[in-house]
Amino acid sequence: MQEHDMSWVRTEMALAQAAPRSQVGFGAWVRRNLFATPVDSVLTVLALLAIAWALPQILNWVFFDAVWTGADRTACLTTEQGGQLPVGWTGACWPFVSGRFGQFMFGRYPMDERWRVILTGIIFIALLAPLLIPRVPYKGLNAILFFVVFPFIAFYLLVGGFFGLSYVETPRWGGLMVTLVLSYVGIVVSLPLGILLAMGRRSKMPIVKLLSVVFIETVRGVPLVTVLFMASFMLPLFVPPGMSFDKLLRALIGVALFAAAYMAEVVRGGLQAIPKGQYEGADSLGLGYWQKMGFIIMPQALKLVIPGIVNTFIGMFKDTTLVLIISMFDLLGVVKQNISGDPTWATPQTAKTGYVFAAAIFWIFCFGMSRYSQFMERRLDTGHKR
Amino acid sequence: MKHIAIGILGAAALGFAASAASADTLSDVKAKGFVQCGVNTGLAGFSAPNDKGEWTGIDVDFCRAVAAAVFGDGTKVKFTGLSAKDRFTALQSGEIDILSRNTTWTINRDTALGLNFAGVTYYDGQGFMINSKKLPGVNSALQLSGAAICVQSGTTTELNLADYFKANKMEYNPVVFEKFEEANAAYDAGRCDAYTTDQSGLYAVRLQMASPNDHVVLPEIISKEPLGPSVRQGDDKWFDIVKWTYYALLDAEEAGVTQANVDEMKNSDNPDIKRLLGTEAETKIGTDLGVSNDWVVNIVKATGNYGEIFERNVGSGSPLKIARGINALWTKGGLQYGMPIR
Amino acid sequence: MSQEVIHEATPQRASLLYDPRVRGIVFQVVLVALLALGIWWIVDNTIENLRRSHIATGFGFLKGRAGFDIANTLIDYSSDNSYGRALVVGILNTAIVAITGIITATIIGFLVGIGRLSNNWLIRKLATVYIEIFRNIPPLLVILFWYQGVLALLPNVRDSIGLPFGSFLNNRGFYFPRMVWSDGAWLVAVGLAAGVVLSWYVARRARARQMATGQQFPVFLTSVALIVGMPLLGFALAGFPLTFEFPQKGTFNLTGGVNVKPEFLSLYLALSFYTAAFIAEIVRAGIVGVPKGQTEAFSALGLRSGQGLRLVVIPQAMRIIIPPLTSQYLNLTKNSSLAVAIGYPDLYAIGGTILNQTGQAIEVVVIFMVVYLGISILTSLFMNWFNTKMALKER
Numbered sequence A: 001m002q003e004h005d006m007s008w009v010r011t012e013m014a015l016a017q018a019a020p021r022s023q024v025g026f027g028a029w030v031r032r033n034l035f036a037t038p039v040d041s042v043l044t045v046l047a048l049l050a051i052a053w054a055l056p057q058i059l060n061w062v063f064f065d066a067v068w069t070g071a072d073r074t075a076c077l078t079t080e081q082g083g084q085l086p087v088g089w090t091g092a093c094w095p096f097v098s099g100r101f102g103q104f105m106f107g108r109y110p111m112d113e114r115w116r117v118i119l120t121g122i123i124f125i126a127l128l129a130p131l132l133i134p135r136v137p138y139k140g141l142n143a144i145l146f147f148v149v150f151p152f153i154a155f156y157l158l159v160g161g162f163f164g165l166s167y168v169e170t171p172r173w174g175g176l177m178v179t180l181v182l183s184y185v186g187i188v189v190s191l192p193l194g195i196l197l198a199m200g201r202r203s204k205m206p207i208v209k210l211l212s213v214v215f216i217e218t219v220r221g222v223p224l225v226t227v228l229f230m231a232s233f234m235l236p237l238f239v240p241p242g243m244s245f246d247k248l249l250r251a252l253i254g255v256a257l258f259a260a261a262y263m264a265e266v267v268r269g270g271l272q273a274i275p276k277g278q279y280e281g282a283d284s285l286g287l288g289y290w291q292k293m294g295f296i297i298m299p300q301a302l303k304l305v306i307p308g309i310v311n312t313f314i315g316m317f318k319d320t321t322l323v324l325i326i327s328m329f330d331l332l333g334v335v336k337q338n339i340s341g342d343p344t345w346a347t348p349q350t351a352k353t354g355y356v357f358a359a360a361i362f363w364i365f366c367f368g369m370s371r372y373s374q375f376m377e378r379r380l381d382t383g384h385k386r
Numbered sequence B: 001m002k003h004i005a006i007g008i009l010g011a012a013a014l015g016f017a018a019s020a021a022s023a024d025t026l027s028d029v030k031a032k033g034f035v036q037c038g039v040n041t042g043l044a045g046f047s048a049p050n051d052k053g054e055w056t057g058i059d060v061d062f063c064r065a066v067a068a069a070v071f072g073d074g075t076k077v078k079f080t081g082l083s084a085k086d087r088f089t090a091l092q093s094g095e096i097d098i099l100s101r102n103t104t105w106t107i108n109r110d111t112a113l114g115l116n117f118a119g120v121t122y123y124d125g126q127g128f129m130i131n132s133k134k135l136p137g138v139n140s141a142l143q144l145s146g147a148a149i150c151v152q153s154g155t156t157t158e159l160n161l162a163d164y165f166k167a168n169k170m171e172y173n174p175v176v177f178e179k180f181e182e183a184n185a186a187y188d189a190g191r192c193d194a195y196t197t198d199q200s201g202l203y204a205v206r207l208q209m210a211s212p213n214d215h216v217v218l219p220e221i222i223s224k225e226p227l228g229p230s231v232r233q234g235d236d237k238w239f240d241i242v243k244w245t246y247y248a249l250l251d252a253e254e255a256g257v258t259q260a261n262v263d264e265m266k267n268s269d270n271p272d273i274k275r276l277l278g279t280e281a282e283t284k285i286g287t288d289l290g291v292s293n294d295w296v297v298n299i300v301k302a303t304g305n306y307g308e309i310f311e312r313n314v315g316s317g318s319p320l321k322i323a324r325g326i327n328a329l330w331t332k333g334g335l336q337y338g339m340p341i342r
Numbered sequence C: 001m002s003q004e005v006i007h008e009a010t011p012q013r014a015s016l017l018y019d020p021r022v023r024g025i026v027f028q029v030v031l032v033a034l035l036a037l038g039i040w041w042i043v044d045n046t047i048e049n050l051r052r053s054h055i056a057t058g059f060g061f062l063k064g065r066a067g068f069d070i071a072n073t074l075i076d077y078s079s080d081n082s083y084g085r086a087l088v089v090g091i092l093n094t095a096i097v098a099i100t101g102i103i104t105a106t107i108i109g110f111l112v113g114i115g116r117l118s119n120n121w122l123i124r125k126l127a128t129v130y131i132e133i134f135r136n137i138p139p140l141l142v143i144l145f146w147y148q149g150v151l152a153l154l155p156n157v158r159d160s161i162g163l164p165f166g167s168f169l170n171n172r173g174f175y176f177p178r179m180v181w182s183d184g185a186w187l188v189a190v191g192l193a194a195g196v197v198l199s200w201y202v203a204r205r206a207r208a209r210q211m212a213t214g215q216q217f218p219v220f221l222t223s224v225a226l227i228v229g230m231p232l233l234g235f236a237l238a239g240f241p242l243t244f245e246f247p248q249k250g251t252f253n254l255t256g257g258v259n260v261k262p263e264f265l266s267l268y269l270a271l272s273f274y275t276a277a278f279i280a281e282i283v284r285a286g287i288v289g290v291p292k293g294q295t296e297a298f299s300a301l302g303l304r305s306g307q308g309l310r311l312v313v314i315p316q317a318m319r320i321i322i323p324p325l326t327s328q329y330l331n332l333t334k335n336s337s338l339a340v341a342i343g344y345p346d347l348y349a350i351g352g353t354i355l356n357q358t359g360q361a362i363e364v365v366v367i368f369m370v371v372y373l374g375i376s377i378l379t380s381l382f383m384n385w386f387n388t389k390m391a392l393k394e395r
Helices: A025-033 A038-064 A094-099 A101-106 A111-132 A139-159 A176-201 A206-221 A224-238 A247-273 A276-284 A289-304 A306-326 A331-340 A350-380 B002-014 B025-032 B058-071 B087-092 B107-111 B156-167 B180-188 B199-208 B236-255 B271-277 B285-289 B295-303 B306-313 C002-009 C020-052 C059-063 C083-116 C121-135 C139-153 C186-213 C219-237 C262-288 C292-300 C305-342 C347-358 C361-390
Strands: B035-040 B077-082 B115-117 B122-124 B126-131 B147-152 B172-177 B194-198 B215-217 B225-227 B230-232 C161-163 C167-170 C173-176 C178-181 C242-245 C258-260
Touching: A038 C121, A094 A101, A094 A350, A101 A111, A101 A176, A101 A331, A111 A139, A111 A176, A139 A176, A176 A206, A176 A247, A176 A289, A176 A306, A176 A331, A206 A247, A206 C020, A206 C361, A224 A247, A224 A306, A224 B087, A224 C020, A224 C305, A224 C347, A224 C361, A247 A289, A247 A306, A276 A289, A289 A306, A306 A331, A306 A350, A306 C139, A306 C305, A331 A350, A331 B180, A331 C139, A350 C121, A350 C139, B025 B035, B025 B058, B025 B236, B035 B058, B035 B087, B058 B077, B058 B236, B058 B295, B058 B306, B077 B087, B087 B230, B107 B115, B122 B199, B126 B156, B126 B199, B147 B156, B147 B180, B156 B172, B156 B194, B172 B180, B180 B194, B180 B199, B194 B199, B199 B215, B230 B236, B236 B271, B236 B285, B236 B295, B236 B306, B271 B295, C059 C083, C083 C121, C083 C262, C083 C305, C083 C347, C083 C361, C121 C262, C139 C262, C139 C305, C173 C262, C186 C219, C262 C305, C292 C305, C305 C347, C305 C361, C347 C361
Parallel strands: B035 B077, B147 B172, B147 B194
Antiparallel strands: B115 B230, B122 B225, B126 B194, B126 B215, C161 C167, C167 C173, C173 C258, C178 C242
C-alpha cells in the first residue's frame, strides 16, 4: 500500500528573487533620495551647483592656496601689496596662527611659567576623562577631586605667589586658558546655584520664591554684556573704598550669576516634570525636604534635563567671548587683539584666518559637548518610551 | 544681590581681593608696597607693553617716578591697562592710585568726575591723519567735508570732532569704536577716510599702519589736549606727591640734573641744586611732602628728568620722533614750567 | 500601634523647632534680614563712594547737550541734541537691528528647519551642516568674522561693485537708490489701504460663503491682486509721482541714495544666520512633534498634502514652536548688544559713551536694565497673547 502523504511541509525557503533593478543599488538610492519628485530634482541640482561653487573655494582658501610658512606679513601679501604672491591671491595665512599660537593659548602669561598652565591642563584632562567615561569606577571620589580639590590646585598653579611659585597677575592671563577658566568656574558655580534658585522658585516660602523669581527673571531679561558691565563698573562702587577686585574675578562673578539664572530655569523644567506622586511618596517615607530633594526628586529631575544643562554649558562657553567687551582677553579677544592691534601680521587675509582658527576651536569644544550630551541622554534613558 | 555678596565672600576667601583701604592713599601705598597705576592698554610712546611684556612710555615712566619718590625704587609700581571707558571708574573706586593714561584735563573731569589733575605731562592737540595715496589732493582738514572719520568713543576727541565740523559747517560720517585698536584697524582697512585723535597718538598709530609712509598728519590742530596724571579728589597729601613729582622732573631738567650725572650733582655747591637734591643740611623739603629727602635723586635715577623721559619715549630716541615743540621747558620757549622747589 | 502614635504626638512644645512652617518663617525672616543688611551695605558704600568722588546723581544729566555725533540715526539727531535723545537713537538702532534680524532669522530658520526634514538627502545634509556649524560658534565671533573678515575686504569707494538697479557695494556698505515721492503720492498709500481693507472683506465673505454653501473662493490670489493692484492704480492716477535718487560718487563717499553701513550689515547678517540655526532646530522639533497619525488622518479625509499641511500640521506644530521661538527672539535682541564690538551705535554702545562723558554709571545701568527688561516683557506679553490664540481650543 502506497500511502502518499499529501501534506507537505517546506523545509527550506525558496530563494528570494532579487529586488527589481529599479529598487536597489546606487541608482535607486539616488532616485529615491535625490530625484524623487521634479521639485526634488531641481533642489538637488541647485544644491549641487552651490556646492560645486563653494566647496572648491573653501578648500582652496583653507588648504591649497593657503600660505603655511613665513615670518611676518610679507609672506601673505600679493606683489601689489608689497609681497611675493600673485595679484588676486586669496588664501589662509596660517603662519599668523602658528606664530601667535602661544599667545592664543596663554595670552601674555610669562614664557617661563607656562608649564604651570600646561600642567593644570593635564590634571584637568586626567580628572575629566575618567569622569566622562561611564565604565571607569570611583565616580564619587573622582567628582570630589574634580569639583572640589581641583579648583584649589588650579588656583595655586595658575596664580601662584606662595610655596615657591611666582605670582602671575591675572591681567597677564589670556587666550584659551582664560576661556577655559571662565567656563570651568562658570559651570562649577552655576549648577549648584541654579539648582538652589530653581528650588527657591518652586518653594512654598513666599519670600524665597519672590527673591528667586526676581533674580532669575532680571538676569534672564538683560544681555550678558550688561551683567558684565555691572560686574566691572558697578561692583567697585558697591564695596568700601579701596577694596578692589581682580578684573578676572569680576568677570567670573558676572558669568556665573548669569549662567545660574539660565540653569535655574532648566532645572525647574525638570522639577516640573516629576510627577506629584514622587513628592508624596518621599513625604510618606518621612523624608525631610533636603532628603526628599537630594535622594528622590533631583536625581530624576536632573536626568531629565541633561540636554538642557549641557546646552546651557555650551551657551556659557560661547558667552565667555563677551569678556572681550570689558577689555579682557579670552581666546577670541587675543585673536582680535592680534588682528587689530599689531602691524606685524596686518594683511587682508589675517582677520579671516584668525577668526576661522578661533571658530574651529570653539566649534570643536561645543560640538564635543553636544555629542557627549546626546550620548549620555541615550545611556541614562532608563525610562519607558511612550 | 545676595549672590553678589556670596561671591564677594567667596572671593575674599580665595584671596583674590586686595586689601581694604582708607582715604589716605599714601599710607595705603606704603602699606601694600607698590603704586597701582592705570595706563593705556597700548599707545606707543605713552604706555604700551614691549616685546618682553614690560610697560614703556611717558605715562608709564611718570608712574615709575612717583614710585621712586615714595619708595626710592622705581620698580615698585604695578600697571593696570585701562580702556577709555574703564579709566575713571577705576580711579574713583580705588582700584588704582594714579590715572596716568593720556587723559585730557577738562573742567568737567576735574569737577563732575571727581578727579584732580596733577599737571600736564604732555601738551597735545587733536589732529587728523589721512592716507595720502588714496586721497592725493587733500592737505587740509577743511577739505574733509563728507568724509568718513574713525574716532574712539567716550573721549574728548569725539566731542571736539563734532564741534569742529559744526563750526566749519561741514558734514561727516562718524565711525565710532570703543577701543583704540579697533579704530586703527578700521582706518587701516579703509573703512574711513580719516582718523582723528591727539596728534601724538596719530604719530604712534601711523607706525602701526601696514605702510606708514602712505599716511600723513594734516596740519590743523583743532583742540587743546593737555594730557596729565590725575588722582582722586579729597586726598591732598597724595595729590601733592604726584604734583611735585611732576615739578621735580621739570626742575631737574632745568637744573641740568640727568640720570647720568645725578650722583655727581649731589656734590654740587649750587644752592638750587642742593635744595633740589636734598643735600642741604637740615632740609625738610622731602619729609614735609611725606617722602624721603633724597626723593628727587631717586626719581631722576629711576627715570631721568622730564627731557630724558620725553626723548626716550616719544622724541628723537623713539620711533615716533616727535619734536619737543610746546613741550619744551619755558626757558626754551615751551610751556613746561616747574614750580620752584624751595 | 495607632493608639501609641497618637499618644506620642500629643505633646506640642518640642515640635515647635521641627514644625516646617515655623522653620520656614524663621528662615525667611533671617533671609530678609541678611538681604536687607547686604543691600544696606551696598547702598551705604555706593553713597559713600559717590560722595567721595563728588559724582552728582540723578537723571538730570539726560537733558544736557550730548556733543557727540552718531553714525546711524533713524530720527533727526545732531551733537546739539540731548543725551536723552542720543539714548533714544540708540534704542531705535537696537530695535531696527532686532526687528530686521528676527524677520530674516525666522525665514532662514524655517527654510533650514524644513530642509532638515526634506526627503532629499542632499538638502537634509546641507541643512544639518549649517545648523551644526552655526550653533557651535560664539555669536560675537560670527559678527567679527562678517565685519573684519568679509565686509572689510570689499573694494574701496572708487572700485565699488556695481549691482543692478543703481546700487553699489563697497567697504563703506551697501548703497541703493532712494525713492523720492512727489505730489500725489498719497494716492498710492490710499490705494494700499483700500487694497488691504478690500482683501479683508473678500476673505470674510468667502469664509462665510464656504461655511454656508461649501463653495470655495480663491481668496489668496484675489488678495494679492487687490493689494498690488490698488496701489498701482493709485500710482497711475497720480501720474507716476516717483523719482529715484541714485548714489553718486562724491569726493570721499558715494552721496545720495540710502547707505546701509557695514556695521549694521555685519551685525544683522551675523545675528540672522546665528539665530536661524536655533530656529531651524525648533521648527524641526515642532514638525516632528506632530504625530504621524495626523498626516494619515488628513489624507484619509481627502485633503491634498498642501491643504493638509496648512490646515492640520502647521497649526499644531506652531503650538510647539512658539514658546521656544519667543526665547530665541529675545536672545537675538539681547545679542544685538554685541554691536559695541564693531562700533554699531546701539543702546549699549551709546549708553557706554554717555557713561564715559558724564560718569553717571548707576543711572546708565538703570536705563539699560529698564530698556532691556522692558523689551523682554513686551515680547513675552505679545508672544503669550499669540500663544493663547494658537493654543488648542477645547470645546
